[in-house]
Amino acid sequence: MRPFGERWRAPYACDPWGSRGRLYPEISSPTRSEFQRDRDRIIHSAAFRRLKHKTQVFVYHEGDHYRTRLTHTIEVSQIARALARSFGLDEDLAEALALSHDLGHTPFGHTGEDVLDECMADFGGFDHNAQALRVVTRLERRYAAYDGLNLAWETLEGLVKHNGPLLDAESRPTLRYVARGVPLAILEYNAIQDLELATHAGGEAQAAAIADDIAYDSHDIDDGLRAGLFKIDELREVPFLDELLREIDGRYPNLELSRRIHELTRRVITRFVEDVVREGERRLSLLEPKNADDIRHAGEPVICFSPALKEADASLKRFLYAHMYRHPSVMSVRRKADDILRDLFRRFKAEPETMPDEWRADLSRDDETRLARRVADYIAGMTDGYAILEHRRLFDVTPDLR
Missing domain, CATH: 1.10.3210.10 (Hypothetical protein af1432)
Incomplete structure (x- = not known):
């Protein structure tokens, strides 16, 4: 039974009341x-x-x-x-x-x-x-x-x-996975429940994916500026950002830095979102999808940037890569974090008994692949602070990430 007052959905939206179901069937709520x-x-x-x-x-x-x-x-x-x-x-x-x-x-x-x-x-x-x-x-x-x-x-x-x-029509890995193949964990699960790896995902997943790009583009500008990794006027080398800064400075001359930063990042989000809406509407009008599967089989993303804003996104990412992700202070911390996690992986793999009971249960040193995957699962689930504490527990010296 559909609940009273549920929202309107387009015909091409995924329908929760027509879901393909769960691996383990459950009674609907x-x-x-x-x-x-x-x-x-x-x-x-x-x-x-x-x-x-x-x-x-x-x-x-x-x-x-x-x-x-x-x-x-x-x-x-x-x-x-x-x-x-x-x-x-x-x-x-x-x-x-x-x-x-x-x-x-x-x-x-x-x-x-x-x-x-x-x-x-x-x-x-x-x-x-x-x-x-x-x-x-x-x-x-x-x-x-x-x-x-x-x-x-x-x-x-x-x-x-x-x-x-993840796969093409002939079940070969797509470009992203051609060198190393589709991750085994995905293939193993897909053998149990077919996720149709050769098609695009529905429109909702495409919206979430482009939202991820928009969010980290804008907030990495914000964080990078507030951390002093680059100055706001250095962003002018990205034409898209230069245009936004000119707009802000023309409307709010002599604006204090913190407000100038916020005005920039909010405009980045707005311009990207508005572009995705326009481009998505254009593609939807051409495709005329009748259901969610029409989105999946379109052969290309439907919810995406226009060519112009796709290049703006790429140029912004190139700037952040050079000025933020590869900044000497960030790289210094990365090297120390690298040492912590390598140490943990080697120790847990060599001495699985140093992991908590629930993580070493049913493990055999003879099955090296299963042991390595269990260690990776354990480490991947750690928070930053817990990884540091585990390193301190097992090693005499732990790198200081400050």
């Missing part, structure tokens, strides 16, 4: 749609709570004003809902996907992912999207009837494919 239930399960998961203490760019003790994985996730969720509303998509599914998109991230930001990927090179590698799937299908152990969160098919599909298809 009389008060919540399937996608609302998924959103709530994600919010109440242990992995979601740990995002509060996981690095986005700056480590946890560098200041309360910088984004963490959790605050970034909330910002992505807000933008994803706004986009979903504009297109008549299911807002709850878009929100669930935004809230879950970073559940597989490691401590210490992308440093952690790079380290675990190298440590796991002989055991299938490490990919944060695949890890997010492991979290919601295996590693969360809260429910009596199953491991994981038992999310709806549409939520799992969007989680895995929000960046596009």
Whole structure:
């Protein structure tokens, strides 16, 4: 039964009352749609709570004003809902996907992912999207009837494919995965429940994916400026940002720096969101999708930037890569975090008995791949602070990340 007062959805939106279901069938809720239930399960998961203490760019003790994985996730969720509303998509599914998109991230930001990927090179590698799937299908152990969160098919599909298809029409890895293949965790789950890896995800997942780009473009500008990694006028080398700064300075001359920064970042979000809405409406009018599958089989994203703003996004990311992500102070912390996680991986793999009881249960040193994956699962779930504490417990000297 559909609840009273539910929102209007376009014909091409994913329908929570027509979901393809869950791996373990459950009785429908009389008060919540399937996608609302998924959103709530994600919010109440242990992995979601740990995002509060996981690095986005700056480590946890560098200041309360910088984004963490959790605050970034909330910002992505807000933008994803706004986009979903504009297109008549299911807002709850878009929100669930935004809230879950970073559940597989490691401590210490992308440093952690790079380290675990190298440590796991002989055991299938490490990919944060695949890890997010492991979290919601295996590693969360809260429910009596199953491991994981038992999310709806549409939520799992969007989680895995929000960046596009993983396979082509001939079941070969797409460009992103051609060198190393699709992560094993995804292939293993796909063998149990087919997520149609050769198609795009639904519109809600596409909205969440582009919301992620918009959120971290804007907030990394904000955090980078407030951290003093670059000055606001250095941003003028990005034409898109130069235009926005000229607009601000023309309207508000001699504006104090903190307000100038905020005026810039809010305009970045607004321009990107408005561009996605215009471009999405243009593509939808050409495609004339009758259902969600028409979005999946369109052959290209439908919810995306226009060519001009796609280049603006790329140029902005190039600036941030050079001036922020590779800044000497950030790289210094990354190297120390790298050492912490490498040490932990080596020790836990060599001495699995040093892990907590629940993590070393049923392990055998003879099954090296399973042991390595268990160690990676344990480390990936750590917060920044917990990784430091574990290193201090096991080693005489722990790098100071300050």
